[in-house]
Amino acid sequence: DSGVTQTPKHLITATGQRVTLRCSPRSGDLSVYWYQQSLDQGLQFLIQYYNGEERAKGNILERFSAQQFPDLHSELNLSSLELGDSALYFCASSDSGASADTQYFGPGTRLTVL
């Protein structure tokens, strides 16, 4: 158990809908990361937050947004969902968010868009 929690475990929804994925980092970690894992693209970095502020951005679609709250939990919002958004979404956390930091991954949320 990495100490990172994610809810829900599974999510099934329809195209065009909006969903929110939630992540709680390990105790004491200030940085949160979101990754998408699909069969064809592998594990891809979406976005990083450090202590409430956006730190780095990857190939995150404009339909996707994230935020980190004062209690350090983070939410990833996915809107206008398409079939291709079906994937595993992982949250990771690390101590300070610096380059050498080890990232610890949560169990993931499996999103299925029908």
Added chain:
Amino acid sequence: QKEVEQDPGPLSVPEGAIVSLNCTYSNSAFQYFMWYRQYSRKGPELLMYTYSSGNKEDGRFTAQVDKSSKYISLFIRDSQPSDSATYLCAMSLTGGGNKLTFGTGTQLKVEL
């Protein structure tokens, strides 16, 4: 072309075999190199972490980084059925946050 290339396998070996997993990369600016293990339907779990070139050993696992060749390896000695999983290499740059760039993963099966 992807920044990090990894043979997807699947790789099947008998119990007790030495396993070699490899990744190549194109961005010479990568400085931090990691190997993660991912069991089916679980989150990636960090196995090994190395900085720049060199070797690192931890129990049955050895990680090697050759920056001149842009090539990293993970060796597993005395492989066990419990090592059956997908192994992902990952790497990151210095500065600008801590984005990890992953290989696509190699699926390993260790058979009795």
